[in-house]
Amino acid sequence: MRSMTNSTQFEEMTIRYSRTSVPDISAFISVGTPEDVGVIIRYANSHSREILAGNRRHAWSRTLARTRNAIMIDISTLKNITVDTEANTVTVGGGVSVGDVMPALQAVGKETTTGTCNCVGFLGASLGGGHGRLQGRHGLMADNILSVRLTTATGEVITVSDTSHPDLFWALRGAGHNFGIITEATYKIYDAANGGMQYTTNKVYDTVHMTEMFEAMNNFKVPADYSALLNVLMDTNSSTPRMVLNFVSSEPEATAKAQFASVFGHIPYISAIEAVLPWASVNGRGLTGTGDFACGNRARKRIAGVATTRYNTTAILEVFEKYKKFAARPGAGAARMIFESYSVKGVQKVDPDSTAYPWRAETGVVLMNAGYTDDARADEAEDWLFEAMAIMHASSGFPRPALYMNYASGTEGFGAMYGYDEWRQEKLKKLKKEWDPHCVFSWFNPIPIDCQR
Numbered sequence: 001m002r003s004m005t006n007s008t009q010f011e012e013m014t015i016r017y018s019r020t021s022v023p024d025i026s027a028f029i030s031v032g033t034p035e036d037v038g039v040i041i042r043y044a045n046s047h048s049r050e051i052l053a054g055n056r057r058h059a060w061s062r063t064l065a066r067t068r069n070a071i072m073i074d075i076s077t078l079k080n081i082t083v084d085t086e087a088n089t090v091t092v093g094g095g096v097s098v099g100d101v102m103p104a105l106q107a108v109g110k111e112t113t114t115g116t117c118n119c120v121g122f123l124g125a126s127l128g129g130g131h132g133r134l135q136g137r138h139g140l141m142a143d144n145i146l147s148v149r150l151t152t153a154t155g156e157v158i159t160v161s162d163t164s165h166p167d168l169f170w171a172l173r174g175a176g177h178n179f180g181i182i183t184e185a186t187y188k189i190y191d192a193a194n195g196g197m198q199y200t201t202n203k204v205y206d207t208v209h210m211t212e213m214f215e216a217m218n219n220f221k222v223p224a225d226y227s228a229l230l231n232v233l234m235d236t237n238s239s240t241p242r243m244v245l246n247f248v249s250s251e252p253e254a255t256a257k258a259q260f261a262s263v264f265g266h267i268p269y270i271s272a273i274e275a276v277l278p279w280a281s282v283n284g285r286g287l288t289g290t291g292d293f294a295c296g297n298r299a300r301k302r303i304a305g306v307a308t309t310r311y312n313t314t315a316i317l318e319v320f321e322k323y324k325k326f327a328a329r330p331g332a333g334a335a336r337m338i339f340e341s342y343s344v345k346g347v348q349k350v351d352p353d354s355t356a357y358p359w360r361a362e363t364g365v366v367l368m369n370a371g372y373t374d375d376a377r378a379d380e381a382e383d384w385l386f387e388a389m390a391i392m393h394a395s396s397g398f399p400r401p402a403l404y405m406n407y408a409s410g411t412e413g414f415g416a417m418y419g420y421d422e423w424r425q426e427k428l429k430k431l432k433k434e435w436d437p438h439c440v441f442s443w444f445n446p447i448p449i450d451c452q453r
């Protein structure tokens with residue numbers, strides 16, 4: 001266990017993906033073993049100190065800024081990965097990232113659903129649901145969890161699975177950041193499709209084709225082996241907004257190309273890059289506009305997501321007009337919008353009541369990122385984001401605001417993140433009162449209860 005409180009590395013160790021939703025951390029303790037997590041929790045409880053688990057520090061919700069004088073329990077050191085090719089499972093430490101897990105599986109001819117960016121924490125994503133390119137075949141990341149080792153709010157270590165604390169297991173898969181710190185988790189894995197190779201292309205389009213593009217995105221009822229991620233971003237060379245479509249398939253190249261041509265082939269593009277890559281390289285070699293390019297840590301960012309059942313082109317064009325004005329301002333060129341069309345075939349095979357993840361009807365995952373490097377843009381970033389959120393939620397196809405909780409700005413509210421069904425809300429609150437009545441784990445998009453602080 002290493003305490004970094006007075007270290008010159010402290011800022012480096014605590015710096016976040018978004019520097020606008022920053023928790024108040026006064027001590028940073030990197031764990032040496034899973035057992036250290038319980039020791040720190042018990043110490044914090046007995047000294048009335050707040051704690052926050054930190055892995056890749058990518059979460060951006062504004063609720064994080066409610067912490068005061070907190071101890072960050074850095075679990076990024078828990079990096080173990082054990083693959084069992086017979087049982088078809090992978091057991092990972094709580095501090096692995098997407099980029100750690102994919103090569104370990106590829107090396108033995110296996111795969112599972114992961115996030116689309118290597119930099120993201122594997123558990124951080126999974127606990128909210130976890131979207132990724134293989135969800136069409138294997139469901140969400142959370143759908144593949146078989147069991148976890150959880151250190152609870154009292155520092156006790158328990159196993160949680162379908163047979164051990166099954167209600168808590170339900171809650172961990174969609175609202176999982178609220179109940180403790182996972183030091184280890186076991187996931188289902190599968191034989192890699194297409195020998196572990198994927199066809200990937202990025203095509204750059206003029207935004208004059210935006211209407212056709214969103215019609216095509218809507219018409220593309222994404223088959224299980226496909227994903228299409230559309231980035232709207234500024235071309236830094238020409239200061240012109242562009243669309244970059246990242247299309248990935250684990251079908252053979254010729255089939256994938258024919259699929260692309262049938263859906264998007266009629267839209268003229270400016271430039272294209274294409275390759276057939278090992279699955280584990282697709283995120284990191286995201287060509288332009290996606291993948292590791294999105295992982296940069298330094299710009300200020302105001303970010304929010306919206307779940308949609310269909311892209312509403314009129315609404316998107318309205319948001320785009322406002323985007324252009326904001327992104328053209330000095331120091332605002334990092335702003336972007338991402339429209340993630342993952343296949344929902346595997347997601348919708350899972351009984352919607354069997355996990356706390358509430359939005360299995362969602363077909364489009366929208367992310368609006370008001371990134372800026374000049375502090376003078378802060379208010380404008382806020383204005384663009386909130387206008388965009390209002391327009392996008394109103395046209396999302398959901399009757400009330402809905403979004404993937406890991407993409408929340410932190411202002412949307414309980415129902416928008418965890419579902420409006422009364423039974424879901426009651427169940428989550430009951431479990432929160434049972435497992436964390438003092439709200440030890442309530443800094444990231446919390447389940448609202450009357451905390452016994």
Ligand SMILES: Cc1cc2nc3c(=O)[nH]c(=O)nc-3n(C[C@H](O)[C@H](O)[C@H](O)COP(=O)(O)OP(=O)(O)OC[C@H]3O[C@@H](n4cnc5c(N)ncnc54)[C@H](O)[C@@H]3O)c2cc1C
Nearest residue numbers: 053055056057058059094115116121124125130131182444
């Ligand atoms: C560039 C980028 C790309 C992304 N891509 C995807 C994607 O493809 N798919 C997707 O689903 N999401 C994606 N996300 C969202 C991502 O899932 C969330 O931001 C997630 O919370 C990040 O986890 P982290 O470990 O990286 O960050 P952290 O800020 O370290 O952790 C996030 C929260 O989870 C808690 N936490 C982390 N690990 C554990 C654990 N082991 N046990 C208990 N609590 C824990 C922390 O306390 C914190 O509150 C992306 C985000 C970014 C910034």
